[in-house]
Amino acid sequence: MSIARHWRRRHNLYRLIGTRCRSCGRTFYPQAQRCIYCGSSDVEQARIDGEARLLSYSIVYSVTDEARYEAPVILGLVEVGGVKLITEITDASPGELEVGMRLEPVLRKVSIHGESGLIYYAVKFRPAMGGGGSGED
Amino acid sequence: MTLQARPEKGSGIHGWGAYIPRYRLPLKLIASTWGWHEDQYKGLNVREKAIAGPDEDSTTMGYEAALNALKRAKIDPSEVGAVFFGTESKPYAVKPSATIIAEALGITPITMASDLEFACRAASEAMRSSIGLVSSGMLKYSLVIGSDTAQAQPGDVLEFTAASGAAAFILGPSSGASAVFEGSYTYVTDTPDFWRRSLQPYPRHGEGFTGEPAYFHHIINSVKGLLEELGLKPGDFDYAIFHQPNGKFPVRVGLRLGFTMEQIEPGLVTPMIGNTYNASALMGLARVLDRARPGERILVAPFGSGAGSDAYSLIVTDEIVERHDLAPKVDDYIARRVEVDYGFYTRYRGKIRLMPR
Amino acid sequence: MAWISGVGMVRINRHYQKGLRDLAVEAASQALRDAGIDGVDYVVVASSSSYKQVGQLDLAGYTASYLGLRGARSLAVEAGEASGLAGLLAAYSLVASGSADTVLLVGVDKLTEYNSGEAYDMIEGLYDIEGEGFYNIGHAGVAGLLMRLYMHEYGVDRLTMSYWPAVMHANAKQNPYAMLRFAVTPEKVASAMPLADPVTLLDSYPLGDGAAAVVITKRPGQVRIAGVETATGLPSPAHRDDPLYLESVAEAVSRLGLSREELEGIDVMEIHDSFTITAYMILETLGLSDKGRAAKDLAEGKYTVEGGGPVMNPSGGLKARGHPIGATGVYQLAEVTMQLRGDFPGVKVDGARRGMVISMNAMGSSAYTALLQAE
Structure with a gap:
């Protein structure tokens, strides 16, 4: 990177x-x-915002050495406000995933440039927080 | 008086927000890993601690708390004139997290932004400074974030409580605020109760020395100073929130100051998630604001090693009612939990060094 | 008009003892010998991973030099996984335009110079680095997404999906140039270690090194290049209304101008089955199988020498013959050429007159196809 x-x-x-x-x-x-x-x-x-849903996902075990800390990486085909994109799904274990589930965007680390390099942040998606008071916009 | 408890112009909290990562490590797993007797942690009154996931750090957690605070403040991000990030677990030793958060939230570029360090009290210093900045009219809104992925030497007693979490507040003029600052007070001295030297991964502490001369001395003096300044007594408050390095200290200091369990309990979050350092007392404040009703009075007293404490008195306004549900509440995050084991924790918190996190 | 007059292949393997140049020279020498010539006007080298894995630039120049083809013109072509066929497009154009009488096309790549984590890092670059390639997609993540989408959309179970690798391994077992020369059952494919769930180890191509070469001449030979076409697609499968439809493949093939009967009447095809799901996507995009039916068709024996439809990947395909990224297209060309000549040393398609190669990068960022005709 x-x-x-x-x-x-x-x-x-x-x-x-x-x-x-x-x-x-x-x-x-x-x-x-x-x-x-x-x-x-x-x-x-x-x-790209609005309601987000999981259209498909893959649990990626074979990752680069750099991504081993996060393995398995969950890759998602996500529809956000009618726009499809491929991104990472976080805060979910494989058993919690379901095609069609509601998601929400979060800011997370995607990769780290070695021991002393930069940290690269980007939007990922997580299963939408249920319960009262969750203020989706 | 060198430091004003009540600046001429009023200020208040417009929006508040919290973030707690979903992973929880039960204290009994730390004890069994390192051969502690269960009595070692039972007295702490903490059941489990929240730990950040592998793609989280104090910046990403602070971002989400700040986003929640912005939602409740109902302001445009570009109206924010200062972003202060209080942490003792900076992802970068040199390079501000405040700019990353400001950029991601759409606050940049015409804004003040910096990371502050004063052990667990840096975010409170940001709050104290923001009261001045807002009161002076230099800026309209200030974003104050306390966020930590607290680290402890594996096997150290500190490991039982060092947790991850964030709290954030939008401070602005008293008009339109959800809660107005009635007064604030600060008390600091040079007290070496807890420290981490440069380039060291884990902090060290003076065990019992962290108690009387540090935690209790500073909080008691800041709270007493504030009460005296405002002419108030413990009974005048509906809530009393203190820095909570464990579940025991905040109760003890509150009772010693003359507060009751009914006042202390609502702001007590460490028993459920551990000590979130810069977010510790402020998370308690966020939880109280989540339920506070107009007219109620709140005392909050953060503490940071090294050492210092601030005490604030806040009066809740009518504005708060419609803001409660604009973002997830502290209890929503507490309820969102997945229990993990010690192996998961060591990997996720970078204690196995493939690459430092 | 252009003809394929010679072919050469190195068995795909973990060639720790051979460098990129050694592999290229070995395959090229075989092809020149097969064509019965010593000199060429042009050397076209197709390679994708070599720049990152080996670090050699001006690969075509150095390859020509070390082939002893002093002074030959050289040209390197890169189009990710489709580099080999992109190389054919260049070589074919040189001959068809009269710029050259003889072109040597060499496809070469090495994936085992470093450990697999490094190879995945390189392979992620096949995808859009400003899109999904920014994330930790690994080498099989996007295939995993699309496979689950397919299974979910069409209600195909994991075991039925597994027939493709089983057929490919059976074919590769007889191909001396194949990397994975062992049989597997569909049950074994389904229960193999997941790489990017639901993609298992046996749904994926192996990481291997290889080189293949073909000689393209103006002088007529046994196999004529009846057409080479290409098309680009949208950058990501996420951009497509149906992520499982490969518009670039459909467009490239349609540009060949074949009727439906002609397409279905092709005797042998080598298609880009980087993963089980990519094979099914290609079969359904071409309309050879109905949507959601490709796996079932295969389970019923279609696409084999005994079954109906064009015989698919008698070499064992990317899945089992192997997939040294930029070299693969040239393997496919060499294999189809040998089928049409009747001297392929593995599963033979007897009497084959017409063959087709389909290659693409990633999940269809670009696609290439070649139509070959026995004369």
Whole structure:
């Protein structure tokens, strides 16, 4: 991971900023200068938010050495406000996962650049907290 | 008077929020791992401690607490003029966590931001300073975060209570606040009860020395000073919250000061989750605010080794009622628990060094 | 017009004793010998992981030099897992345009220079590094997601899913160039160690090293390149309305202009079965199997020499022959060429006249296909 790459994408990664095409109306992640669907450059940044659901998941045991601390990594195909993306699911053990379950975004560490390097944070998703008072926005 | 208990202009807490990671380590597993007799921890009045997951640190926990506080404050993040992050478990020795949180919340770039260190009291110092900043009119809202993934030498008695959690507050003018500061008071001295040298992974402490000359002396003086300044007595408060390194000290100090169990109990969270250091007393405050009714008066007294204590008196306003349910409550996080074993804990808290966490 | 006039392959394996260059030179020498020529106009080298795993840049130049082809023109091509067929596109274009009479295409990659954790790090780069590739997807995580989606959507159980690897291993057992030359039962596939649950060890390609080469000439030979096509897809399966549909594969194949009967009448195919799920996705995208049916079709014997439909991956496929990332497409070309010549030394498709290769990167970021014809 390059320091500059994470830095220039920090809003993208911390706040799940994607792209909305004014021409074809589609929204997708990540940020892009042109629409990946129709090629239009009439695009704007769009925060990907809204109700999130788990469409599919994988429990990844074979990970890079760097990710061994977090293994098994749970990878999720998530739909957020109608936009699909592949991201990590956290705060869940494999037995708690269910296709269709409600999720919510959190900020977590995704990778660490060695013993003395940088910590890379980004949005992941966790099973939505149930119970009273949970203020989804 | 060198330090004003009541600045000319009022200030208050607009939003509050907490975060507790979902993993819990029962104290009996620590005892059985290290060969302690069960009486060693039973007197602490702590059942289990909350520990952060492998992808969490004080920054990510502080972020979630701050997000909850922002939701309750009902303000635009860009209105925040200062972000203070109080911790003794900084992910980076050099590089602020406050900027990461400010960036992720959309507060940057026109804001003050820094990490503060004063053992468990750094976030309280941030609160104290924010009262001044808000009162002076230099900024409208300040974000105060206390967050720790407290570390203890494996096998040390400290390991029974060193836990992970965060609490955050949006301070602003008294108008529109959920609770208004009636007064605040600070008492610090050079007292070496607990320390961690540079480049050392775990803190050291003076065992019993952490009690009388440190914890009790400073809290008693800050609370007495505040009561005297405001002309109040323990009976005037509905709640009394103290720093809670274990489940025993806050009860003892409260009773000694003349408070009752009824006043102390609602703000007591350490028995359920352990000591969350910078979030310890502030988590208790968040839990009290979660249920407080308009007109109630709250005393909160954080403490930090080294050593110092602040005491605050807060009066709850009508504004609080509609804010209770705008974010998850402390008890929602307490209820969200998954019990783990000692092996999980050693890996997740980076005690097995593949890479330091 | 362009023809494949010579092929060469090194058995895919953990070649600790051979370097990237050794493997490339070995396969290339065989292909030149097979074609009966000593010199070429161009050397095209397809490789993907070599830059990160071995650290050699200008791989085509150095490969040509160490082949002793002093002064030959050289060109390197990289398209992730599809590098081999992307290399064919370059080689074919050079010959078809008249820029070259003879092109040597070498595909080579090494995945075992470092431990598997390092290889996964490299393989994650096959995915969009600004999308899912930013996360800890490992080498099989996205396949795991798609496999669960497929099983959930179509109600296919784990055991039924497991027929593909069983058939592939049976084929590879007879292929001297295959890495995994042992049989497995569907039960064993289903109960193997999970790598990215539900993907097990036996659903995945193995990490191996290899090199393959083909000689492409203007001079007619036995096997004609009847078409090479390619298409790019959306960056992530998450961007597709149906993540299980490989639009890049569909588009590349449709650009060959085959009718449905012609596609179904192809005798032999080597397709990109990096995982069990990718094989089923390709079969269903091409319409050879109905949606949700590919696993069941295979369980009923389709796609084998005895069953109906084009014979799929008589080599054992990426699954069992092996998948040295950038080299794989060239293996597929060499294998189909040998099938059409009638001299493939494993499971033979007797009388095969038409063969097809389908290659892609990741989950369809780009796809390539080649149609080969025996003359």
